[in-house]
Structures are given as structure tokens and as C-alpha cells.
Amino acid sequence: MIFLQATRSAVEMADTFRADGKIYVVIAVLGIIFVGLITYLIYLDKKISRLEKRNRE
Amino acid sequence: MKAWKITGIILVAYSMYAGLTFDVPRLVILNETIRNLYFHVPMWFTMIALLGNSLIQSIRFLRSGQEGRKVNLSLDLKAKNFAEVAMLFSLLGLFTGMIWAKATWGTYWTSDPKLNGTAVTLLIYLAYFVLRSSIEDLEKKARLSSVYNVFAFVLMIVFIGILPRMTASLHPGNGGNPAFSNYDLDDGMRMVFYPAVFGWILIGWWISLIRHRLDILKKEK
Numbered sequence: 001m002i003f004l005q006a007t008r009s010a011v012e013m014a015d016t017f018r019a020d021g022k023i024y025v026v027i028a029v030l031g032i033i034f035v036g037l038i039t040y041l042i043y044l045d046k047k048i049s050r051l052e053k054r055n056r057e
Numbered sequence: 058m059k060a061w062k063i064t065g066i067i068l069v070a071y072s073m074y075a076g077l078t079f080d081v082p083r084l085v086i087l088n089e090t091i092r093n094l095y096f097h098v099p100m101w102f103t104m105i106a107l108l109g110n111s112l113i114q115s116i117r118f119l120r121s122g123q124e125g126r127k128v129n130l131s132l133d134l135k136a137k138n139f140a141e142v143a144m145l146f147s148l149l150g151l152f153t154g155m156i157w158a159k160a161t162w163g164t165y166w167t168s169d170p171k172l173n174g175t176a177v178t179l180l181i182y183l184a185y186f187v188l189r190s191s192i193e194d195l196e197k198k199a200r201l202s203s204v205y206n207v208f209a210f211v212l213m214i215v216f217i218g219i220l221p222r223m224t225a226s227l228h229p230g231n232g233g234n235p236a237f238s239n240y241d242l243d244d245g246m247r248m249v250f251y252p253a254v255f256g257w258i259l260i261g262w263w264i265s266l267i268r269h270r271l272d273i274l275k276k277e278k
Contacts, residue, residue: 011083011088012088013083013088014089023077023078026077027073027074030073031070031073031074034069034073038066041260041263041264044267045058045267048267048270048274051274052270052274055274
């Protein structure tokens with residue numbers, strides 16, 4: 001069991017990267033890209049809804 | 058804005074945040090790339106869900122002409138649009154998988170049965186689009202491609218879901234070991250993985266519907 005824990009903590013992970021909090025920079029970047037894409041999707045959805053409404057009239 | 062669209066956005070946003078910050082198992086070779094599970098694998102789940110709906114729409118189209126009723130061509134169009142967006146997701150899955158493979162298996166492409174099965178699946182659906190564009194008559198096009206779509210879906214399941222499980226594969230869950238067993242996915246990861254899958258399916262569905270509504274508008278013009 002102790003051996004298992006020893007090997008586990010020996011596995012390299014981005015510990016320092018996460019410890020100083022910088023991972024939030026990456027989340028912010030991803031977030032901006034995601035928000036941008038979703039905003040565009042919503043814009044398209046609205047635009048098509050408007051066209052559909054005009055076509056029905 | 059429909060509630061299901063908002064649900065999709067929230068689930069994917071949550072999976073991006075949780076997927077980068079929550080604890081993950083420490084495994085050799087994989088290291089932090091284990092987090093790719095939250096982003097790479099949902100692409101495939103989304104592809105299968107969209108192709109599943111494409112199949113349903115094709116079957117609905119084939120049934121719509123029965124008993125003297127008028128055929129509903131828009132059902133076939135919907136099948137095409139869902140298949141089209143599904144192929145976008147399969148390409149995303151393929152390219153993200155190649156990057157992950159380079160880091161963990163040491164090469165972008167191996168003759169892993171799942172990889173080759175995916176390549177064959179892409180060709181099968183490429184043939185579906187080629188078939189569609191090669192027939193002028195709208196009703197004939199819809200009927201032939203709907204029948205082909207049923208075959209294509211079955212072949213996709215065989216090539217991606219069945220054959221890789223019967224031989225040795227580098228992918229987890231193949232070559233005899235069950236996928237997403239306790240060895241592969243711990244409970245903490247499930248709490249991120251399943252919302253990610255569900256969220257991406259909703260977003261894929263949304264894109265497919267937008268694509269479809271555009272086609273319908275063009276047809277009415």
C-alpha cells in the first residue's frame with residue numbers, strides 16, 4: 001500500500017502549475033473561445049428564427 | 058432560448074472548468090493527458106448520437122411514403138444534416154485523438170482497429186454524401202440515400218463498436234477489458250465525464266438543427 005502511494009506521488013502531474021493558480025488563465029482562455037462560439041450559435045439561431053417567421057407570413 | 062440549449066451550454070462550460078481543475082488519478086504515461094477524456098471522448102459519443110438520429114429520420118422518411126401518404130422529403134434532409142454535423146464531430150474526435158496518441162502511444166496513427174474502423178466509417182459516410190449529390194431526382198435521391206443510411210449506421214457500429222472489441226486494441230475497453238470499469242474511470246471523473254458527454258450531445262444536436270433549418274429555408278425560397 002505504501003509502495004503504491006509512493007509510485008503514485010512519483011507520477012508527474014502539473015502540481016506546481018495548479019498550485020500557483022495559473023491554471024485559471026487557461027480556463028479563462030477556453031472560456032472566451034467557448035463563449036464566442038456559443039454567442040455566434042445563438043446569433044445564428046435567432047437570425048434563422050426571424051427568417052422562418054418572415055417566410056410564414 | 059430553449060431550456061435544453063442552455064443546459065448544453067452549462068454542462069459543457071462546467072466540464073471545461075471541472076475538467077481542468079478537479080483531481081484526476083495519477084497514472085504513469087498518461088499524466089495530465091487523462092483530462093483529454095473529458096474533451097476527446099464526448100466527440101465520439103456526440104457523433105454516435107447524431108448518427109443515431111440521422112438513422113431514425115431516414116427510417117421515418119421510408120415509412121412516410123407508405124399507405125398512400127405523401128412522402129416527407131424534409132425528413133430525409135434532416136437525416137443528411139445530422140449526418141453532416143456528425144462527421145464534423147468525428148473529425149474533431151479523430152484529430153484530438155491523434156494529438157493524444159502522439160503523447161501517450163508515441164505516434165499520431167497506429168493500425169489500431171478502432172482508428173482504422175473510424176477511417177472506414179468516415180469513408181462510408183463520405184459515400185453517403187457522394188451518393189446524394191449524384192442523383193438529380195429528389196424523391197429517388199431521398200429513398201436511395203435513406204436505405205444506404207441504414208446500412209451505413211450498421212457498418213459504423215460494426216467497425217467502431219464491435220470489431221475493435223474482438224481484437225487487441227490500444228483503446229481502453231477493447232480486446233476483452235470492459236470500458237469505463239473501475240480501473241479506467243473513478244467516481245470523481247464520472248462526475249465530469251457524463252455531464253460533458255450529455256452537454257456536447259445537446260450542442261451537436263443544436264448545430265444540426267440550425268443546419269437543417271437553413272436547408273428548409275433555402276428549399277422554401
